Amino acid sequence: MTVPAPGLPARVRIHEVGARDGLQNEKTAVPTAVKAEFIHRLAAAGLTTVEATSFVHPKWVPQLADAEQLFPELGDLTGVHLPVLVPNERGLDRALGLGATRIAVFGSATETFASRNLNRTVAESLAMFEPVVARAKEGRAHVRGYLSMCFGDPWEGPVPVHQVVRVAKALLDLGCDELSLGDTIGVATPGHVQTLLSELNEEGVPTDRIGVHFHDTYGQALSNTLAALQHGVTTVDASAGGLGGCPYAKSATGNLATEDLVWMLDGLGIETGVDLAALTATSVWMAEQLGRPSPSRTVRALSHKE
Amino acid sequence: MTVPAPGLPARVRIHEVGARDGLQNEKTAVPTAVKAEFIHRLAAAGLTTVEATSFVHPKWVPQLADAEQLFPELGDLTGVHLPVLVPNERGLDRALGLGATRIAVFGSATETFASRNLNRTVAESLAMFEPVVARAKEGRAHVRGYLSMCFGDPWEGPVPVHQVVRVAKALLDLGCDELSLGDTIGVATPGHVQTLLSELNEEGVPTDRIGVHFHDTYGQALSNTLAALQHGVTTVDASAGGLGGCPYAKSATGNLATEDLVWMLDGLGIETGVDLAALTATSVWMAEQLGRPSPSRTVRALSHKE
Numbered sequence: 001m002t003v004p005a006p007g008l009p010a011r012v013r014i015h016e017v018g019a020r021d022g023l024q025n026e027k028t029a030v031p032t033a034v035k036a037e038f039i040h041r042l043a044a045a046g047l048t049t050v051e052a053t054s055f056v057h058p059k060w061v062p063q064l065a066d067a068e069q070l071f072p073e074l075g076d077l078t079g080v081h082l083p084v085l086v087p088n089e090r091g092l093d094r095a096l097g098l099g100a101t102r103i104a105v106f107g108s109a110t111e112t113f114a115s116r117n118l119n120r121t122v123a124e125s126l127a128m129f130e131p132v133v134a135r136a137k138e139g140r141a142h143v144r145g146y147l148s149m150c151f152g153d154p155w156e157g158p159v160p161v162h163q164v165v166r167v168a169k170a171l172l173d174l175g176c177d178e179l180s181l182g183d184t185i186g187v188a189t190p191g192h193v194q195t196l197l198s199e200l201n202e203e204g205v206p207t208d209r210i211g212v213h214f215h216d217t218y219g220q221a222l223s224n225t226l227a228a229l230q231h232g233v234t235t236v237d238a239s240a241g242g243l244g245g246c247p248y249a250k251s252a253t254g255n256l257a258t259e260d261l262v263w264m265l266d267g268l269g270i271e272t273g274v275d276l277a278a279l280t281a282t283s284v285w286m287a288e289q290l291g292r293p294s295p296s297r298t299v300r301a302l303s304h305k306e
Numbered sequence: 307m308t309v310p311a312p313g314l315p316a317r318v319r320i321h322e323v324g325a326r327d328g329l330q331n332e333k334t335a336v337p338t339a340v341k342a343e344f345i346h347r348l349a350a351a352g353l354t355t356v357e358a359t360s361f362v363h364p365k366w367v368p369q370l371a372d373a374e375q376l377f378p379e380l381g382d383l384t385g386v387h388l389p390v391l392v393p394n395e396r397g398l399d400r401a402l403g404l405g406a407t408r409i410a411v412f413g414s415a416t417e418t419f420a421s422r423n424l425n426r427t428v429a430e431s432l433a434m435f436e437p438v439v440a441r442a443k444e445g446r447a448h449v450r451g452y453l454s455m456c457f458g459d460p461w462e463g464p465v466p467v468h469q470v471v472r473v474a475k476a477l478l479d480l481g482c483d484e485l486s487l488g489d490t491i492g493v494a495t496p497g498h499v500q501t502l503l504s505e506l507n508e509e510g511v512p513t514d515r516i517g518v519h520f521h522d523t524y525g526q527a528l529s530n531t532l533a534a535l536q537h538g539v540t541t542v543d544a545s546a547g548g549l550g551g552c553p554y555a556k557s558a559t560g561n562l563a564t565e566d567l568v569w570m571l572d573g574l575g576i577e578t579g580v581d582l583a584a585l586t587a588t589s590v591w592m593a594e595q596l597g598r599p600s601p602s603r604t605v606r607a608l609s610h611k612e
Contacts (some may be wrong), residue, residue, distance in 0.1 A: 001464035005497035158307035189573025191311035219566035219603035257490025260525035297525035
């Protein structure tokens with residue numbers, strides 16, 4: 001039943017991360033043909049932004065070592081944005097060379113995670129991104145800036161809001177078109193979400209340049225999303241079937257499942273363009289490829305044999 | 307990190323249903339001594355309302371056939387409310403005879419579920435509850451009225467709000483002190499929740515007599531709870547470890563896990579009196595008794611061995 005609630009956006013753009021953020025956390029690499037079919041099926045289910053892969057060095061993310069082979073397989077997907085993650089200028093060259101028009105860089109709000117994940121300080125990582133973003137913009141590519149550990153960090157604990165705001169602004173100052181605020185270990189709660197969004201607004205960052213990226217480690221992703229929608233956010237990251245998650249988080253449960261998100265948005269009458277049945281069928285199919293059930297509550301409920 | 311959000315209550319009373327609603331859905335009965343220890347541990351973790359058992363005929367719920375043996379085992383729990391479910395006058399007599407001071411009756415907002423679960427029409431079930439509630443009130447017992455299928459029904463589909471309001475008012479008119487609005491199959495979304503609460507208010511039902519009872523079948527329980535808190539609700543049902551669920555729902559995932567709820571409320575600075583670590587340890591222990599892991603995201607994350 002569709003029952004709108006006051007003060008929520010009419011439409012939400014789902015930034016689907018399953019093919020990149022999900023599959024990069026699989027123990028073994030998924031065949032390129034399966035990835036290509038996954039992305040085609042996600043697009044056919046109505047997702048208009050499907051993060052496709054990462055042009056990071058295969059040594060670091062062997063699961064996505066086939067980016068050069070995969071990306072050309074997606075050339076027939078017209079009208080669907082296919083952003084790719086690039087870690088540095090070398091990755092950017094590879095992505096642009098294959099015709100990518102949307103790229104993403106992956107920053108950290110905390111020093112410890114920057115050090116562990118990027119082997120750099122936060123300042124050094126921003127310096128590394130500077131030419132990447134500049135050259136991407138020169139090439140007329142759209143640039144997303146991921147900002148991880150925006151709420152809590154496994155080593156540092158709670159992350160001060162002003163620290164997140166500082167790095168967020170720095171990413172925008174480099175030229176990023178949008179931010180994705182990541183609750184990488186899933187600890188956030190709704191007041192924290194709204195406070196961070198308000199502080200960003202006060203420091204001049206408009207809500208329409210902010211996406212949210214919640215993890216369901218403690219079951220909080222959807223209520224945090226509701227809080228973000230109430231603040232006016234209209235870009236929400238999610239992963240089909242709940243694939244993936246952060247290897248540094250203490251649980252196998254990771255990304256917000258796209259299906260759980262779509263169930264809520266459908267119920268609220270918020271337009272996404274996504275066909276929930278087709279999306280669920282895609283996640284059931286992908287779970288069969290991976291050999292284990294989806295952690296998404298909605299996928300499980302809708303695919304349950306009575 | 308504790309970050310309040312505006313417009314939320316300062317304190318929430320959690321109505322813990324794991325020992326009754328959870329264990330009544332187990333395939334095999336849990337030993338009485340385990341149930342007693344479970345309830346003692348829940349109380350020790352700070353829960354002040356722990357629904358203990360059901361005085362329904364053992365033929366219908368053999369899992370709780372030991373109510374007469376269990377209830378006296380809880381006599382040492384001072385300051386903790388121990389409501390029990392009673393289906394009819396016979397059950398009420400048994401409960402009052404053992405000294406129960408809080409009882410609950412279990413109604414349905416839909417005809418189909420009333421017929422399937424109670425073998426009566428909605429009107430007939432209300433007629434059956436009438437002397438139960440009247441005699442409970444004469445005995446100075448507090449009476450909760452459960453109202454199931456408030457949002458969707460597996461046979462009837464979406465349930466009209468006016469229909470729920472009508473039965474809710476009828477239960478209050480019988481003398482129920484509070485209502486528990488159940489999303490028995492877990493299909494609700496936040497706008498539907500807030501609309502039902504508003505309609506109840508407009509028909510003269512004050513929010514402080516309303517509790518909410520959400521199921522996590524589609525991952526919606528916590529965002530629906532947030533919506534209810536934003537409306538002013540301060541009584542929330544939850545089940546330790548996410549035990550139980552409705553056998554008529556299409557998924558094994560049932561009640562909102564108390565731990566997932568407490569994580570959110572702790573983060574929002576909303577007082578519950580519950581010690582999350584002690585509660586999680588209780589659910590881990592109970593999961594060992596049942597021989598399978600808790601479906602609660604928070605229990606899994608907090609008990610994960612690194």
